[in-house]
Amino acid sequence: MQTSEILTGNKLSSLQLELLKIYSFNPAENELIEIKKILAKFFADKLSTMVNKAIEIKGITELELDNWLNDDNQ
Numbered sequence: 001m002q003t004s005e006i007l008t009g010n011k012l013s014s015l016q017l018e019l020l021k022i023y024s025f026n027p028a029e030n031e032l033i034e035i036k037k038i039l040a041k042f043f044a045d046k047l048s049t050m051v052n053k054a055i056e057i058k059g060i061t062e063l064e065l066d067n068w069l070n071d072d073n074q
Contacts, residue, residue, distance in 0.1 A: 022035065
């Protein structure tokens with residue numbers, strides 16, 4: 001059993017283990033904020049790519065997207 005499994009009862013993902021390594025160096029608060037921004041941009045870009053691909057595959061129009069975004073029943 002790995003240390004991560006012993007501590008949490010669950011196996012940590014590769015990403016979680018890498019983040020733990022970063023925190024073990026005790027980065028400054030401004031560095032943590034920068035890391036959070038980098039991660040947020042990375043995941044936002046991935047999501048945007050996936051959404052654009054789905055829009056293309058399903059043939060969703062810009063008008064349909066606008067209607068969904070402005071739908072009061074959300």
